[in-house]
Amino acid sequence: MGHSTPGLGMNQPGLRHDPEWFRTAVFYEVLVRGFGDTTGSGEGDFAGIVGRLDYLQWLGVDCLWLPPFYASPLRDGGYDISDYTQVLPEFGTLPEFRELITQAHARGIRIVTDLVMNHTSDQHPWFQASRSDPEGPYGDFYVWSDTDDKYTDARIIFVDTETSNWTFDPIRRQFFWHRFFSHQPDLNFENEAVHDAIFDVVRFWMDMGIDGFRLDAVPYLYEEEGHNCENHPRTHAFLAKLRAMVDEEYPGRILLAEANQPPGDVVDYYGTEEAPECQMCFHFPVMPMLYYALREEKAAPIIDVLADTPQIPPGTQWGTFLRNHDELTLEMVTPEQRAAMYGWYAPDPRMRANVGIRRRLSPLLDNSRPEIELIHALLLSLPGSPCLYYGDEIGMGDNIWLDDRDAVRTPMQWTPDRNAGFSTADPGKLYLPVIQSLVHHYNHVNVEAQIASGSSLLHWVRGMLAVRREHPVFGLGDFTVCDSSHDRVLAYVRTDRRDRDVEDRSAKAVLCVNNLSSRPQASTVTLPEEFAGWQTRDLFGGTGFPDVQPDGTLSLTLGSRDFFWLALDPPVGGDHG
Ligand SMILES: OC[C@H]1O[C@H](O[C@H]2O[C@H](CO)[C@@H](O)[C@H](O)[C@H]2O)[C@H](O)[C@@H](O)[C@@H]1O
Numbered sequence: 119m120g121h122s123t124p125g126l127g128m129n130q131p132g133l134r135h136d137p138e139w140f141r142t143a144v145f146y147e148v149l150v151r152g153f154g155d156t157t158g159s160g161e162g163d164f165a166g167i168v169g170r171l172d173y174l175q176w177l178g179v180d181c182l183w184l185p186p187f188y189a190s191p192l193r194d195g196g197y198d199i200s201d202y203t204q205v206l207p208e209f210g211t212l213p214e215f216r217e218l219i220t221q222a223h224a225r226g227i228r229i230v231t232d233l234v235m236n237h238t239s240d241q242h243p244w245f246q247a248s249r250s251d252p253e254g255p256y257g258d259f260y261v262w263s264d265t266d267d268k269y270t271d272a273r274i275i276f277v278d279t280e281t282s283n284w285t286f287d288p289i290r291r292q293f294f295w296h297r298f299f300s301h302q303p304d305l306n307f308e309n310e311a312v313h314d315a316i317f318d319v320v321r322f323w324m325d326m327g328i329d330g331f332r333l334d335a336v337p338y339l340y341e342e343e344g345h346n347c348e349n350h351p352r353t354h355a356f357l358a359k360l361r362a363m364v365d366e367e368y369p370g371r372i373l374l375a376e377a378n379q380p381p382g383d384v385v386d387y388y389g390t391e392e393a394p395e396c397q398m399c400f401h402f403p404v405m406p407m408l409y410y411a412l413r414e415e416k417a418a419p420i421i422d423v424l425a426d427t428p429q430i431p432p433g434t435q436w437g438t439f440l441r442n443h444d445e446l447t448l449e450m451v452t453p454e455q456r457a458a459m460y461g462w463y464a465p466d467p468r469m470r471a472n473v474g475i476r477r478r479l480s481p482l483l484d485n486s487r488p489e490i491e492l493i494h495a496l497l498l499s500l501p502g503s504p505c506l507y508y509g510d511e512i513g514m515g516d517n518i519w520l521d522d523r524d525a526v527r528t529p530m531q532w533t534p535d536r537n538a539g540f541s542t543a544d545p546g547k548l549y550l551p552v553i554q555s556l557v558h559h560y561n562h563v564n565v566e567a568q569i570a571s572g573s574s575l576l577h578w579v580r581g582m583l584a585v586r587r588e589h590p591v592f593g594l595g596d597f598t599v600c601d602s603s604h605d606r607v608l609a610y611v612r613t614d615r616r617d618r619d620v621e622d623r624s625a626k627a628v629l630c631v632n633n634l635s636s637r638p639q640a641s642t643v644t645l646p647e648e649f650a651g652w653q654t655r656d657l658f659g660g661t662g663f664p665d666v667q668p669d670g671t672l673s674l675t676l677g678s679r680d681f682f683w684l685a686l687d688p689p690v691g692g693d694h695g
């Protein structure tokens with residue numbers, strides 16, 4: 119098996135100059151370990167991604183997000199870093215990583231990596247020095263205490279494994295603070311030397327050529343007695359300082375916050391006009407509501423969470439997603455919604471992890487093609503830049519018999535051959551076994567088979583990304599919910615209010631109508647007044663649909679889990695820009 123995707127010879131346009139590229143981009147999260155093994159080690163490597171860049175370009179993604187590939191004992195998928203400026207030798211070398219950036223950029227694909235600032239591995243030399251030499255230069259790099267009864271208002275995040283945020287260190291004979299695993303001590307952001315050390319890490323990777331950072335676990339940087347130790351004002355002050363440095367030294371690079379917080383708290387990570395922080399934040403609250411709405415078969419959960427979401431500053435963007443390398447987190451839903459979602463989506467307790475569900479998209483939706491299509495249609499048309507998770511474009515399965523979140527981190531399935539074309543290693547040597555479940559076996563769920571079949575999910579996803587790319591309104595447009603006569607039908611208009619060139623043929627406005635019901639539904643939707651009398655046109659086939667009525671209504675009939683994306687065009691001869 120070669121390490122490229124045959125038949126996808128692509129042109130190499132290079133990066134286009136667009137300081138706001140992230141506002142219309144499609145992101146793709148890919149684990150270096152899981153994409154392609156070029157050495158037969160059983161683990162993926164940088165060259166394995168390079169060999170698949172033509173595939174990613176063909177698919178239509180604009181930016182890769184690479185979770186940690188740095189030196190690590192790998193007790194938390196690499197989020198336990200033991201050296202910020204070294205890469206795991208099994209993944210390759212720094213020059214090979216640089217080559218990955220070069221090759222991606224040549225294809226117009228940007229690269230964002232993870233910046234894990236809140237904590238390190240306990241194997242990091244900073245921690246080793248801190249525990250053994252309290253008076254030394256690293257003595258104050260971590261959060262130490264003689265007792266374990268400080269900051270008791272902070273919740274425990276990894277409830278499956280941890281019983282306290284403090285662990286006693288027998289060497290220093292003090293407790294150290296950790297918001298995650300007990301082998302991940304939190305850095306002490308009260309210490310300015312920690313800021314300097316982190317800034318050096320940022321410069322190191324930005325000098326290497328990356329296009330930005332996802333800021334891992336960013337709400338937890340600062341602690342204070344009597345505070346829940348999340349979203350602390352000093353965390354925001356530090357982020358503003360980081361952003362100022364990045365803007366000054368690396369203009370155009372982005373910061374993307376991973377802040378699993380309610381909408382009103384997440385928006386704070388954009389900062390203010392005077393003190394901007396991140397250009398993007400993942401929208402954690404909307405994600406579970408997409409799944410909730412699908413099973414409740416109601417539009418309200420999505421409408422409500424978006425109504426609770428404050429406006430974000432000009433020039434910024436949400437990051438939206440359906441799945442990622444973690445559990446499908448249910449931290450942002452009510453206890454009643456959580457109970458319902460566990461019942462619908464994780465009936466077997468093995469499917470749960472911490473406060474969430476450790477399953478992939480396709481198994482979550484019982485491999486239902488209409489549901490997978492509808493949830494993608496929502497992801498790609500609601501406000502935000504979507505981030506796909508590797509393998510979901512072919513409907514890859516999961517393995518709940520593996521530990522923790524490894525359930526959703528198995529090798530990418532390229533072909534029906536040995537190890538799904540991921541590696542030539544002895545199958546027993548793979549970092550995780552490939553999926554061989556009845557429904558999602560790599561024999562039939564693989565890229566090669568889906569490229570060969572024009573009606574595959576892969577071709578469908580690619581087609582959706584192509585349509586989205588043609589119409590910047592999906593990234594840049596306003597969002598207005600339309601009243602719908604049926605509570606199972608979610609309708610909204612995206613409107614591009616920028617000044618436009620006359621040659622610009624992209625849709626100025628798009629009406630998106632989604633039937634969340636498993637049954638066909640007829641609905642009359644009411645558009646904003648400005649669209650009364652406008653014409654409608656299907657964005658996929660160009661077919662004309664009925665005009666919007668003079669009173670702003672439009673009646674549509676949708677099949678089960680069906681959706682429409684209808685361009686709105688001013689009436690011919692009308693006085694509309
Ligand atoms: O580095 C520790 C963890 O950081 C991220 O965690 C996030 O994931 C948690 C669920 O797995 C979530 O509950 C929390 O709010 C997040 O910060 C990272 O994505 C994890 O893989 C990592 O273990």
Ligand SMILES: [Ca+2]
Pocket residue numbers: 236297304305338339340341
């Ligand atoms: Ca912290």
